[in-house]
Amino acid sequence: MDDRTAEARILDAAERLFYDYGIRSVGMDQIRDASGVSLKRLYGLFPAKDQLAAAVLRRRDREFQQSLAAHLTGLPSPRSQILGVFDFLYAWFDEPGYRGCPFVNAFGEMSASSSSVTAAVEDQKRALAAFLSGLAADAGGPPALGEQLFILVNGAMVAAAILHTPEAAKDARAAALLLIEAHPADALT
Amino acid sequence: MDDRTAEARILDAAERLFYDYGIRSVGMDQIRDASGVSLKRLYGLFPAKDQLAAAVLRRRDREFQQSLAAHLTGLPSPRSQILGVFDFLYAWFDEPGYRGCPFVNAFGEMSASSSSVTAAVEDQKRALAAFLSGLAADAGGPPALGEQLFILVNGAMVAAAILHTPEAAKDARAAALLLIEAHPADALT
DNA sequence: TCTTGCGGAGAACGAGCGTTCTCCAGCAGG
DNA sequence: CCTGCTGGAGAACGCTCGTTCTCCGCAAGA
Numbered sequence: 244m245d246d247r248t249a250e251a252r253i254l255d256a257a258e259r260l261f262y263d264y265g266i267r268s269v270g271m272d273q274i275r276d277a278s279g280v281s282l283k284r285l286y287g288l289f290p291a292k293d294q295l296a297a298a299v300l301r302r303r304d305r306e307f308q309q310s311l312a313a314h315l316t317g318l319p320s321p322r323s324q325i326l327g328v329f330d331f332l333y334a335w336f337d338e339p340g341y342r343g344c345p346f347v348n349a350f351g352e353m354s355a356s357s358s359s360v361t362a363a364v365e366d367q368k369r370a371l372a373a374f375l376s377g378l379a380a381d382a383g384g385p386p387a388l389g390e391q392l393f394i395l396v397n398g399a400m401v402a403a404a405i406l407h408t409p410e411a412a413k414d415a416r417a418a419a420l421l422l423i424e425a426h427p428a429d430a431l432t
Numbered sequence: 433m434d435d436r437t438a439e440a441r442i443l444d445a446a447e448r449l450f451y452d453y454g455i456r457s458v459g460m461d462q463i464r465d466a467s468g469v470s471l472k473r474l475y476g477l478f479p480a481k482d483q484l485a486a487a488v489l490r491r492r493d494r495e496f497q498q499s500l501a502a503h504l505t506g507l508p509s510p511r512s513q514i515l516g517v518f519d520f521l522y523a524w525f526d527e528p529g530y531r532g533c534p535f536v537n538a539f540g541e542m543s544a545s546s547s548s549v550t551a552a553v554e555d556q557k558r559a560l561a562a563f564l565s566g567l568a569a570d571a572g573g574p575p576a577l578g579e580q581l582f583i584l585v586n587g588a589m590v591a592a593a594i595l596h597t598p599e600a601a602k603d604a605r606a607a608a609l610l611l612i613e614a615h616p617a618d619a620l621t
Numbered sequence: 622t623c624t625t626g627c628g629g630a631g632a633a634c635g636a637g638c639g640t641t642c643t644c645c646a647g648c649a650g651g
Numbered sequence: 652c653c654t655g656c657t658g659g660a661g662a663a664c665g666c667t668c669g670t671t672c673t674c675c676g677c678a679a680g681a
Contacts, residue, residue: 250481262573263544264544264545265540265542265543265544265545267456267479268544268545270667270668271668271669271670272631272668272669280587280629280631281628281629281630281631282630282631282670282671282673283628283629283630283672284628284629286669286671287628288505291555291669291670292668292669292670304674312437316451322449323480329545338609342510342544343539343540343543346594347536347540347590347594348539348540348541348543349538350532350537350593350594351536351537351538351539351540351541352454352456352537352540352541353659354532355452355453355454355457355531356453357453364509364594365594365595368591368594368595369595372591372595374544387603387606390591390599390600390603391603391604391606391607393587393589393591394584394587394591394600394603394604395584396587397586397587397591398582398583398584398585398587398588398590399583399587399588401536401586401590402557402561402579402582402583402586403537404539405535405536405553405554405557406554406557406558406561411583414576414579414580414583415580415583417576417580418538418583418584418607418611419581419611420539421611421614422607422610422611422614424614425610425611425613425614431602435641459637459638459639460638460639460640461639461661464661465658470658470659470660470661471639471640471641471659471660471661472641472642472658472659472660473658473659475639475640475641480639480640481638481639486668528624
């Protein structure tokens with residue numbers, strides 16, 4: 244098998260295992276077994292476990308952004324796109340295996356011991372904040388609206404995970420709607 | 433030394449070490465060294481590490497609730513008490529060693545491997561949600577306001593930790609203010 | 622056919638760590 | 652003085668796991 248599919252199979256296996264059981268709980272042997280790629284090749288592609296974890300997070304960030312953007316295309320206004328973010332979250336929270344935001348979980352688990360993981364988490368959160376600020380600006384809201392949407396999104400992910408309910412997405416959506424309408428200049432509907 | 437101070441010294445040491453470095457990164461030997469309590473006595477009081485971690489979290493929850501309540505006493509209205517929650521958060525986020533919500537971090541680290549820790553985290557979040565719902569009801573807001581405040585609080589904790597800025601508390605405070613005013617019946621000022 | 626090197630399987634190594642055990646000092650009671 | 656108990660210090664045990672090493676099959680080229 245060529246390197247490309249070997250790398251993808253490793254990332255697929257690691258992503259699932261890390262998310263389901265936590266990064267530290269999963270051994271490299273389990274990733275070898277689940278991916279079918281030998282340890283030697285695995286270490287040839289990813290020289291250490293935390294770099295594999297960081298690579299998993301960075302790929303997941305790209306997929307998350309693409310998936311969210313795809314869900315939002317076709318929505319007519321910036322305002323409906325903002326609300327669409329929370330509909331997207333609801334569908335995610337409602338999936339059977341939802342266990343919280345993988346980036347927040349990785350931060351809680353590894354921030355004290357792996358700088359490459361924390362850097363990947365930080366980059367994902369900055370990208371998400373920038374994306375939401377863009378939507379907020381498109382909707383004619385002030386910069387603070389972007390920050391508030393970012394807080395709502397992260398709070399909903401935590402609340403849904405710990406309290407075992409996807410309803411947090413609906414509560415956050417309602418809050419976002421009120422915030423959009425409350426801010427002085429909401430140009431578009 | 434009697435059991436009471438031994439237990440307190442263990443909890444003090446474990447709380448600091450667990451929060452600073454993560455639960456799994458801290459060995460029982462380090463807790464023994466930091467607390468000055470022998471391993472034998474330590475295991476006599478807490479039969480396993482995850483039960484010690486759960487005990488740390490439950491005590492921290494009690495202290496957090498008391499500290500928050502003390503910060504809110506004297507504030508004249510439910511509305512100002514709600515805003516006071518976010519002022520309280522700002523002061524916390526601005527402390528040098530802030531590393532996120534210890535309960536969220538513990539959840540990310542241990543939810544797959546320790547039921548006693550996840551139970552302690554869940555109880556803390558339910559208590560916090562109930563407290564905020566009480567404030568929201570006192571302020572004349574609908575039940576959804578309580579849920580939204582809960583989401584804002586958790587989102588602010590995550591955002592402040594990962595983005596290294598206490599400003600998230602101010603953004604969340606501004607959002608809370610808008611939500612209070614946006615909700616139909618805001619009786620008290 | 623012989624050689625050479627790549628890559629797979631998995632054993633091995635070394636460190637960390639949760640938990641238990643051993644040893645011993647000190648002290649209370651007979 | 653002897654006995655037995657409590658509790659501290661820390662060695663020891665057993666397991667996990669990240670990482671590396673060894674061995675071997677096999678395919679490609681001369």
